[in-house]
Amino acid sequence: MAVAPTAYIPTAEPVSHHVRARQLLKAHPEVKRLMTRNATTALITAGCVALQVAMVYLLRGQAWYWSLAASYILGAFVCHTLFVIVHEATHNLVFKGQWANAAVGIAANLPMVIPTAMSFRKFHLKHHSALGHFEHDADLPDHYEAKLIQHYAIGKMVWLFFFPIFQLVRTFRCRSVVPFDKYIAVNWLAQIVFNVGIYLWLGPSAFLYLFFSFWFSVSLHPVGARWIQEHYLMLSPDQETTSYYGRLNGVHLNIGYHNEHHDLPGVPWNHLPKLREMAPEFYEPLLHHTSYTKVLLRFLFDQELSLYSRLVRGEHAGSKVPVAKVAA
Template sequence: MAKNKTFRWSDECEPHKARTKSIIKQHPEIRNLIGRNPYTFLIISGCVVLQLALAYVLRDAAWWINVLVAYCVGAFACHTLYVCIHECSHNLVFKNKTANLWAGMIANLPLLLPSSVSFQKYHLKHHSFQGVEAMDADMPFHWEARLIDNSALGKAVWLLLYPVFQALRPFRLTKEIKLFDKWTVVNWVFEIVFVAAVAYLLGVKAIVFLLLSFFFSVGLHPLGARWVQEHFLTHGEQETKSYYGRLNVVNLNVGYHNEHHDFPSIPWNRLPQIKNIGGNHYEELGYHTSYTGLLFKFIFNRELSVFSRTARTNRGKENSAPIRAPKAASQVNAQEVA
């Protein structure tokens, strides 16, 4: 039985700033990896087209086929699109911030729930204030953790409905970020027009397929174990863990999470190089190699619960020691530095 009925509290700052400084001191050449990857937009376009093509093909298919394809194919495309939205939030696709906003909204289309613009606002706070409940929308609510507790059924339902819980958390950041602005409105209008067009042209089953694909991509699915992998205390007190499994191939190296938090100005295609350059800085850390194994461990291990996270009141210093690329490379947005 899980003993903790509260988060693990720490008086220390989050661990990434110190490791970033140490790696840069030893390996200044790592700055050469800073930049952008505009080819990510081709991946966005391909996944959007794939989801629309599947929605078209499945518009008259049996419901069980709809669910099966959503779980086995659509979830992977949607998870990749979610990773692309994440890349856009760090301005790692295009140099122009507005272009990244539009790329994120296009990636958002098959996910049906307008969230790309809001995600950018609260995700950057997550990097700067990891574990600070009032600032980090990735941290569960206390009531959320108490509600789910450590039962297998509760954790399975929590994963299944993860997008719902995730959508509620940013509202506690209203004193720190402006949740609604003109770009938020554009995101909503753009998404509503898309959903209406798909419903009108392809019908209800197409909408259900897209919705199921999204919920599976971040929920009760091996891909949903990503949320457990990133910051849950699955082994000891290490609060960020990477995943070095096969799914990084189709999900744009999203598993390299320690590397990303240490250097959030480096695009997805160069994250493995951070690990290679960083050497023992990463080799000495715990990591995961199987999302499926982690999914079952989280659900059925009573020692793990939604409380298995590190929380802190020590905010540290936001955006301290900005990392700059060499002059020949793109400059770093100060907001992108952990």
């Protein structure tokens, strides 16, 4: 009989990234040279935005199903790269100034339809500082999500398809994060202007391409498996972060190097492989993924995995919930 967790996996251990970062910097002080900024990311942003606008132009006046197909085949990958750029800007890894990085994030957000870049910044930085703390880490599923979805494939499919909605609802529990500021106001204003302009210029079918691209990039799609790959306990019961070393890192700016990123968030995407090469004794022993598709399929159909397959710290680490038994 296989068992699926029906409570978070408690841990009293300190965050592994904080420990490993101290050890790594002591053993390899030369890695500090990798903590730079990469202005080339802004050029990649312009290219991705231009590609999405070009696709919108080509799809003008077409039936909605062409927008749907194009968004799944191409748009989701482009939009996922734009999410990675928002992530880089969140950590101020493009330019020196915070407003300059915010501008890159807001620009990358434009083809995504929903103004999320500056809100993501707030919750993502809290995710780094409070990894695994239910009250602060919006990356952890809510209890109602896990109880509703349980460990069945159909439930996980529904959950992943509607992941953007679940992710939005989670943010309301994180009261330590101020929900609105001037950056978010500018993000919303820029997004409204862009959305209205695209809709009036090219019509609803083209606009749907942008929306579907956004939705699939964080939903039931191979690239959507990244949200599972990063912190779900799929390969080890005590490795709280898992990297992905697959071909799509070349498309998505090395976002798969997630252990490396959490260890040293000041290293931009182009230097993350170098970080792993310079400190192999820290990263080669760690388990990792090589395929988003395999991650997706295993998560969906492995009944030993549930939304509770996460390490958690603090008050919620002591939750006492019975373990469900399912057929192997």
